[in-house]
Every structure is written in C-alpha cells, then in structure tokens.
Amino acid sequence: MNNDSLNTSSESSTPGDIQSEDNYYRSIIENNSFYVIRTDLEGNYSYMNPFFCQQFRLKPADWIGRPSIDLIIPADHQACIETVQQCFMTPGQSHWVILRKPHHSGIVSTQWEFKVVSDDAGIPLHLLCIGHDITSLVMRQQELQTLVEVTADQNKKLLNFTYIISHNIRSHVANIIGIIELNDGGSPEEKEMGWTMMKKSIAGLDTTIHNLNDVINIQTNLNLPIKKVYIREEIEKIIESIRVLFEKDNTTISYDFDEPEFLFTNPAYLESIILNLLTNALKYKSTNRALEIKLAMYTEKQYQVLVFTDNGIGIDLDQNRDKVFGMYKTFHGNADAKGMGLFIIKNQIEALAGKIEIESEVDKFTTFKVFFPLQTE
Template sequence: MKMESEHNIDSLGLLVADHISAMLAYWDKDLICRFANAAYIDWFGKTREEMVDKITIKELLGPLYEKNIPYIFGALKGENQTFEREIPLPSGCLRYSIANYFPDIVDGDVRGFFVHVADITPIKILENELIKSNETISEQNKRLMNFANIVTHNLKNFAHGFSGMLELLVETDSTETQTEIIEYLKTISNNFTETIKNLNEIVHVQNMSNIEPIVINLYDYVVKAISTLSMQINDSNAIIKNNVDAKTIILGNPAYIESILANFLTNAIKYKHPDRAPIIELNCVAENDDVELTISDNGKGINLEKHGKDLFGMYKTFHGNKDAQGIGLYITKYQIEAMGGQVQVESEVNKGSKFIIHLKQK
C-alpha cells in the first residue's frame, strides 16, 4: 500500500512538473540525468527514455558544456548558480534562457543539483527591440543635429556673400561694377536655391536608416563652392587652384559634399597666415573604387601633437578666432564617414595643412 502511495505521489509530481513551462531537471554528482520534465526534454529535442538514467550533461549540452563547466562544478561545490545563456535548438532556432543550479545537499554531502531553466526569449526579443529603438532614436537625433548644423554653416556662408556684395553694390557708382556684382548675386542666389533643395531632400529622408547616395560630379561641386565663396576669396586675395579632373565622379549626398567643400575652403581662408595671401590647392586621384581628394593650404597650420586627437571634436577650437564655433570639422568628419569615406590631416605650424578625404565611387 505504501509503495502504491509513493508511486502515486511520484506520478503526480511528474504530472505537475510536466505542466510547468519552466525546464526542470536533476543531475547527480556523476553528471547523469535522473529527472527531466517535459519542457526540459522538449527544449533539447529528446525523449524521456533517451534522457533519464542514461544521458550525461556533457552529451546533452554538446558545445555548451565547456561554457557551463564553471556553473556545474560551482553547484557541485554546494554553491547556487545563476546565469544567462543563448541555446541553439535542433531546429536551428536560437533561444535565450536564464538558468539556476541549486545544489542537493544531504548531511553536508552534495549528491547532485537541481536545474531550473526559464525561457526568456520573448523578454530578450523585447529587450533587443528596445535597444534597436534607442539606437534608432539616437541616430535620428544625431542626424537632426547634423542637419541643423549644416543649415547654420551653409546659410552663414551665403549670408556673408550676399551682405558683402550688397555693400559693394551700394558703395559703387560704376555701372560696369554694378552689373558684375549683380551677376555674382545671381550666382550666389542660384547656389543658395540648389542648397535649399538638397537640404529639403535630407529632411525627407530623416526617417530612413541611411541617406541614399547619388552620382555626383566632384569637379562641378568644387567650382560651385568656389563661386559661392567668391566674396571671401576676393577679400582675402586667396588663390584657388582647382586641379580636380572635370570627369571625376563620386557617390555621395549633394548637401554633404557642398558642406564639406565649403567648410574646408572657408577654414583655409579664415585661418590664413597673417604674412601671406592664402593659396588653396585641390587635387584628386581616383583609384579602383576610391577617390582621394586633397585640400591643402599655406595657412597657420595646426599643432597636431597638441591638438591632433581633438581636431575633429565638437566645440574644439585651436587658433583663438572670436568667430570660431568648433563644429565645422566635427560636422565635416561626420558627413564624410556617413558617405562611407575617411578623412586624415597633415599639418605643420606656420606652413599649412593638407586634408586627405577618401570618397567612394561605387
């Protein structure tokens, strides 16, 4: 009667265990399975006959065994163990679990350990989605800030050109000069309109993960940048040498290319050497799918030993100019890298700087 009662209790215990969603098992000190509920068996794609009193934990876990060794032997030392694990299923799917190993201690002797494993796959999926969502929001905020900075920088360049030309227009009585200034203003106005168009395109793709690049004639954009900055170039007596081949093609974003060229050219003029007129040279070499654009000047130069690591940092300035905001190079580097490119700098104090920009052709 007693044996029948114990058998009924065992059967009831197994019935209850099989209806629990968590995975339950018991491994003896020889690491042989002595009990496993339905969830545990199903997880590993086994049958109860294959598991109980037959399989070792090493055979069951396979490659995961090495990772679980510290927890297994920790439990056999009488210490509770808790850890998370990614477990590949026989079907090829990946599941996430949190496992607990509880030592079975009788009179100070560890006879084995109980296993409780909870499937936390839904929680992990939600966690990963939240992480991705946060990353997306962070990236969108970064793009929004970058967009605002592009607008500020680009519009400041146009405003400077407009105001300078309008002052000249008011001051001169020469019809010929007035006509020439009006033509300059038309050019700046056309470039301004094109820039607004490109910036509007960026606004429309702010919710996209990447801004789609288009085919751009680099030479045309260099000419356009020089034209837009003609007032600053004339005021500083700068000499611009555009050696970019007229057929040079790159893949990029028009607004980014405009902003990059404007920033480098403006900086070369702004940080000109006080004892000489600026000479700014643009050269280009195309090799395989890469275009290397170099923009060099004979300006003040930068102490790279002192400022090199901060050169492309936000709000970093190096020459003490009152109007320096310290975001131009930061924006420029971000834009270049956003198009899959890279930028490096070579510079020597009182001799000048050379920026090497790598852009994609495909």
C-alpha cells in the same frame, strides 16, 4: 529527479507520507512551465523533465548520457562552461546564465539557474538546472535597442540639418550681402559683374535648399539619398558662392585630379563638408603668406579619398590630436571660432559610412583626408 522516486521526506515520515510527498514534488517538476534538467559531474544529461522534452521535441532515451552542451549553440558554449565552473567553486549557490538553444522554430533564448547539489558530506552529486524561455523578452529588448539607435541616428541628422541651415545658407547670404555692398556706388560695368555674381550665388543657395529638401524627405528613413556628384564641378560651384571671400584674400586653389572625377554620395552632406573645409582654411590662413589650397583624389581599398591641403597656421597635433574633431573645441583663440565645423564634418562623413583623418604641422600646413565609401547610385 530520475525515474526513481524523489526522496524529499524526513526520516520520521511514514511510507505513505513519503509516497505522497514524492508524488507532489514530481507533479510540480514534471507539469510546470519550467525546464528542469539534471546532469552528472561531467555535464551529461541524467534527467529531462517532460516540459523540456516537449518544447524541444526530444526523447529522453536519445539524450540521457549525452553532453548537455550539444543542445546549446556554439557561440554560448563558453558562457555555459564558465557558469558551471562558478557553480563548482561555490557549491549550493545558484548562478544564472542566458543560453541560446536550437529549436524547431529557430533559435530560442533561455535563462537558466545552475546549482551544484551535494550530499550530506558536501560531496557534489550532480548539477541541477532550471530554465525558462525568454525569447520574447530578448526580442523586445532588441527592438528597444533598435529604436534607441534609430532615435540617435535621427538626432544626428537633425544636428546636421540644423548646422547646414545655420552655416551653409548663412555663407550664401553673407556672400550676397558682400556683393550688394561692393555694388553700392560702383560703375555700370561693376554693377553688371556684381549682378552676374549675385545670380550665381542665388543659384547656389537654391541648390543648397533643394539638397536640404532631399534630406527632409528621407528623415523617416535610415538611408540618406545618394546621387552622382562631379567633385570638381561641385567644389567650383561652392567656391563661386563665396568668391568674395577668396578674392579678398588672394587665394590660389589647385586640383590634382581629372575634371570627370565623381562620387556617389549625399549632395547636401558633401556640400557641407567641402564648404566647412574651405571656410576653415580661410579662417586659419597664415598672415605671412597668401593662402594656397590643394585638392587631390585617389582610391584606397573601399574608399574614394578627397585630400584637402592648405598652407595655413596648422594645428599642434601632439597636443590636440584627440580633440580636433570634438564639439566646441577651438585651438587658435579666434573670436569667431565656434568649435563646430570639424565636429560636423566628422559627424557627416561617418553618417555616410566614411571617415576623416588629419595631418598637420604648426605654421606649415594642414591636410584633411576625407574617406567616402565606394558605392553606386
């Protein structure tokens, strides 16, 4: 495959036959829609078919004798080298590789068949490479992968949305039912107080529904709506919505940050995360002491960190660290435990490009650190 004739004939062929066969094979090589190149044993070009030169706007005179790797983007050099090494380890056997090449229209993806050609004595002569453009196929695969990722993301949002409906709204409704039950047969003053609590709880339910509506409105978008939320105000609003549960357990809540502290985040997810942490602390409180919850905030690198500590029964992390945030994982045998709360928290904070960490000691404390990415509205 050079400027000389391609000797593909047998010894018994006549000169006319040889010339005819030579022209036939040269026509196939030089006029098909495949790239055909040949390199010497050092990897330098010794032949380029016209189609390859035409597609990449190359002049053979400029490239014959130059390293073939120069027409491959650097990120794919190692893949090319490893494929060539495989060819020399198994002469006569084909090896396939996908290589990206610079093109006047950008970067194109090409698939190649490499094969070492040897003489009759088995001594390698050169490397034969036949390739074709697969850019459109790669682009379709990338589009399919993007579609899969979008679908997975939408499924996560659906899971979060379903959980917020079943957990957050149910918490508000349970609080309202509790207030109604306490008001039955109460004095006028108690009923007036109950009515005040009822209005606050209904207002909290209304806010939850509005936040969910924001989530619904962006289900066709990868980005969740981000708003400025004053963190202490939000926590106190959530506590107010389930105050009946806290007052029943004589819970103390303290804050180690200034009241104006705020986050730019998704309100629906933030409410779900805080509500889960609060109800989780109530569910796993110690029977030997009153429940204490401490909240703090600080900035660490690109995150604002919400620290949530309770003095409950704790979790044995030596046994369960890898399971803590798993779906349907429970650790204390509570009849009402579903193993979804911490899984959803992790899912939601990761959807916000954040993370969550846990520290705990059995029968002493549990601390959750929720990392919210620093961002603006």
